Amino acid sequence: MSVVVNTDRAATIIDGKSIAEDIRLHIAEEVHQMKSTVGHVPGLAVVLVGDRRDSESYVRYKTKGCEEVGIKSLLAKLPGNCTENEVMDSVARYNEDPSVHGILVQLPLPKHMDEERILSVVSLEKDVDGFHPLNVGNLALRSRKPLFVPCAAKACIELLLQSGIELMGKHVTVIGRSKVVGLPTSLLLQRHHATVSVIHAFTTNPEEITRESDIVISAAGVANLVRGSWLKKGAIVIDVGTNPVEDSTSDYGYRLTGDVCFEEAVKVASAITPVPGGVGPVTIAMLLANTLDSAKRVYGLSD
Amino acid sequence: MSVVVNTDRAATIIDGKSIAEDIRLHIAEEVHQMKSTVGHVPGLAVVLVGDRRDSESYVRYKTKGCEEVGIKSLLAKLPGNCTENEVMDSVARYNEDPSVHGILVQLPLPKHMDEERILSVVSLEKDVDGFHPLNVGNLALRSRKPLFVPCAAKACIELLLQSGIELMGKHVTVIGRSKVVGLPTSLLLQRHHATVSVIHAFTTNPEEITRESDIVISAAGVANLVRGSWLKKGAIVIDVGTNPVEDSTSDYGYRLTGDVCFEEAVKVASAITPVPGGVGPVTIAMLLANTLDSAKRVYGLSD
Numbered sequence A, B: 001m002s003v004v005v006n007t008d009r010a011a012t013i014i015d016g017k018s019i020a021e022d023i024r025l026h027i028a029e030e031v032h033q034m035k036s037t038v039g040h041v042p043g044l045a046v047v048l049v050g051d052r053r054d055s056e057s058y059v060r061y062k063t064k065g066c067e068e069v070g071i072k073s074l075l076a077k078l079p080g081n082c083t084e085n086e087v088m089d090s091v092a093r094y095n096e097d098p099s100v101h102g103i104l105v106q107l108p109l110p111k112h113m114d115e116e117r118i119l120s121v122v123s124l125e126k127d128v129d130g131f132h133p134l135n136v137g138n139l140a141l142r143s144r145k146p147l148f149v150p151c152a153a154k155a156c157i158e159l160l161l162q163s164g165i166e167l168m169g170k171h172v173t174v175i176g177r178s179k180v181v182g183l184p185t186s187l188l189l190q191r192h193h194a195t196v197s198v199i200h201a202f203t204t205n206p207e208e209i210t211r212e213s214d215i216v217i218s219a220a221g222v223a224n225l226v227r228g229s230w231l232k233k234g235a236i237v238i239d240v241g242t243n244p245v246e247d248s249t250s251d252y253g254y255r256l257t258g259d260v261c262f263e264e265a266v267k268v269a270s271a272i273t274p275v276p277g278g279v280g281p282v283t284i285a286m287l288l289a290n291t292l293d294s295a296k297r298v299y300g301l302s303d
Helices: A016-038 A053-069 A084-096 A115-119 A133-140 A151-162 A182-191 A206-210 A262-268 A279-298 B016-038 B053-069 B084-096 B115-119 B133-140 B151-162 B182-191 B206-210 B279-298
Strands: A043-049 A072-078 A102-105 A171-175 A195-199 A215-218 A236-239 A243-246 A254-257 B043-049 B072-078 B102-105 B171-175 B195-199 B215-218 B236-239 B243-246 B254-257
Touching: A016 A053, A016 A151, A016 A279, A043 A053, A043 A084, A043 A279, A053 A072, A053 A279, A072 A084, A084 A102, A084 A115, A102 A279, A133 A182, A133 B133, A151 A182, A151 A236, A151 A279, A171 A182, A171 A206, A182 A195, A195 A206, B016 B053, B016 B151, B016 B279, B043 B053, B043 B084, B043 B279, B053 B072, B053 B279, B072 B084, B084 B102, B084 B115, B102 B279, B133 B182, B151 B182, B151 B236, B151 B279, B171 B182, B171 B206, B182 B195, B195 B206
Parallel strands: A043 A072, A043 A102, A171 A195, A171 A215, A215 A236, B043 B072, B043 B102, B171 B195, B171 B215, B215 B236
Antiparallel strands: A195 B195, A243 A254, B243 B254
């Protein structure tokens, strides 16, 4: 293969697809081994409420990911006008089902539902999304160990570590503070002894803070928020954003783009994840890894 | 009283003693009212293991604080060579005792004991220190509400708010990341929509980060760590440190000093808490407030 080496100004593109592929191969091996040792495979159950097209496609990716590594996948699909109790019943049934080791309630739920109330029903031992407050507390307390760490946070760290990037002592700015990405990522980074700044919509000088950071992880959900001028020369950029933007040249009329203005950032950063093909596939791989870990705990195969 | 007004270079000294006094008066009123309404007062139980002089004096302050506001205080004093199970038995008895609304295990415990294991026994409803992982998780998740927030973290925020300092959008650097102060303070600040950076022993450029912060909260436990040169002109400084330093002029041979080099900081900052007389008394007031809140929940008097 011939590689065109650009000037020293082009960042390394961190290949999330290939990293995810390696992780999946490893998981597939372990699932195979589990099946021959204990006669069971891990099972992941997804509860999907309503018919949001983005949620449906995320669930499709997750189901496909399961199939590829031999994890059994189950799906409860409920109409958008069902009741909170019906959703909680679905979760409760999966809690009881011994063939299910991970339960995932696809977010966002319809607006009339109390998300926290529904998520509280997910058994702590099957909380592969890591959103249970006890898992979050155990993630925050460095002397404890959570059963599960949220998948996108794990994916960000995995991308950095697999790229040979040292975290200890590095100044990392996390943009966004959602429970799905920003919060757990900032907590996980601190377990790796990074210096962490969390910025968000109320931050008055975001670009000033990012410009002094060795690593920028953006999970704001705002297309092209992070410009080249926001970055220190040689910074490492992890882009968790997947924002739909209009694109008449695409078959769907839109395409997905990250939080980071890639064309600008690639000239300043030393390494950057693309969107798509960066954090996304590794996040799904981490969901499979969490499900595998859960099954290993149940069958006494944990390290 | 005549007041000598200095040049514009002297910071306002935030008077923790006086703020604590106001809080205690308010608590005393509520305790009095509780007694007349339901015939009970709040109760705080302290478990003290060993004979560390600093721990003994902290416990004395807490007990004295209880007496002043009419909260019943109980003390279980165990020898340093007792077993983990004996400590857990003490906690368990207080869990069962309906006259106890708050339980506090004085830290640090002797080195041979598993602190996390012992703290796990404290009933979630009596965890006035706020160290239970579920309380920490509910503090971290902004859509949830913890039953208790750790006292020192609450004290830092209270000192800022009572001094009329707006937190939303401010850049706050927290020095230290212990579960007792740094971690919960950083989480609580984020609930107030501050932009938070957490720095610690692995941070390579601490002074660079503090120098860009509007507010610096230091809980590192290192005397005179924060020099005047670490601060932006006009910054606000909350000093949680209480470090013993040798002092031959003192009756005890030592005196307590903060993390911040006060003489230097007072010339740069716009407001600063002294040590002693800053965070300390307000932290104890917050312990009393947490105990009162717990009793109010039990007797159905919560807002």
